[in-house]
Amino acid sequence: MTINDHKAHLITLGKFLGQFQLTNSSPDAEVPANEEFFHLFNEKIDFAVNHNGWFNRENIVFALQQWSEALTPENLKLWLGKYDLSGSGGKTVGIVMAGNIPLVGFHDFLSVLVTGHTVQVKQSSNDQILLPVLVEYLKHLDKRYEDRIKFTKDKLEDFDAVIATGSNNTARYFEYYFKGKPSIIRKNRNSVAILTGNETKEDLKALGEDIFRYYGLGCRNISKLYVPENYNFDTFFEAIYEWNPIINQNKYANNYDYNKAVYLMSEFKLLDNGFLMLKEDKSFGSPIATLFYETYSTKEELNRLLEGNSEKIQCVVRNSNEKDSVRFGYTQKPQLWDYADNIDTIDFLSQL
Incomplete structure (x- = not known):
């Protein structure tokens, strides 16, 4: 053939x-x-x-x-x-x-x-x-x-x-x-999004697709945000509110309730809009219905952090022309040549 x-x-x-x-x-x-x-x-x-x-x-x-x-x-x-x-x-x-x-x-x-x-x-x-x-x-x-x-x-x-x-x-x-x-x-692997505070509401609405599609179960789903110090999440929460019906899915709701109970019993500080919790955490893999976030002070500092953790990261979403960046709303729309883990599968198979 x-x-x-x-x-x-x-x-x-x-x-x-x-x-x-x-x-x-x-x-x-x-x-x-x-x-x-x-x-x-x-x-x-x-x-x-x-x-x-x-x-x-x-x-x-x-x-x-x-x-x-x-x-x-x-x-x-x-x-x-x-x-x-x-x-x-x-x-x-x-x-x-x-x-x-x-x-x-x-x-x-x-x-x-x-x-x-x-x-x-x-x-x-x-x-x-x-x-x-x-x-x-x-x-x-x-x-x-x-x-x-x-x-x-x-x-x-x-x-x-x-x-x-x-x-x-x-x-x-x-x-x-x-x-x-x-x-x-x-x-x-997990995917992250970098916010600067200059994103439009449309950018943040598109980010909702990256977070909630497939209930966040994919390695290309955003599980963590990097935000500038003193970032105001109000616009973010407003932009993603159209995804609120997700809480009507039983398995998602059960995870939301369980994780919220664990966090509250542990007295962790949370931001919560009724269907998604934001928790400040240095880890990459957040539980279902939870999004981790971490603050950064300079772009250079953040790029060094991402480079040092490249083997843990599948996608980086941001408004940027930087190499390997993904646009808001496109993590679940990969092209055929967007290889998982950046390993060229065709090249590997062609050399067997």
């Missing part, structure tokens, strides 16, 4: 994913195999919501729309055009997927396919409904995928390389179990 074959199939897959909406989804007559797959996948979205209490249709559809917008001819050309994949392929690559947000391991999955390898997937039990249907859709488009994609519920076996995502604790297990094999082992 050539790289052009892969691109053509992914473009079609992108069009398929783009059909699904929050309400009133309807099949596009120009999308192949809708008779077999449209209603099936629409039902599986509902199954996924029932299977995982952290998933809802809004977030699943958001993820599908982001993938639909990513899988275009222009984006695929920009993503893959700089690599020489003529000699790539022929290996079996295992992927151990996380399950914190919908289709979180999809980029690794597609990367293995386009580099010509066979993929062996071990899904998280929290996100095991959607991907198998998309795999069947790809197989329908091209039967050569039949021998290229395998799922396992047991440990990975007979693989040449591995991409595994988990917590810092599971990463130690991965590093031991997969020693001797080429690997990408992903650990905990």
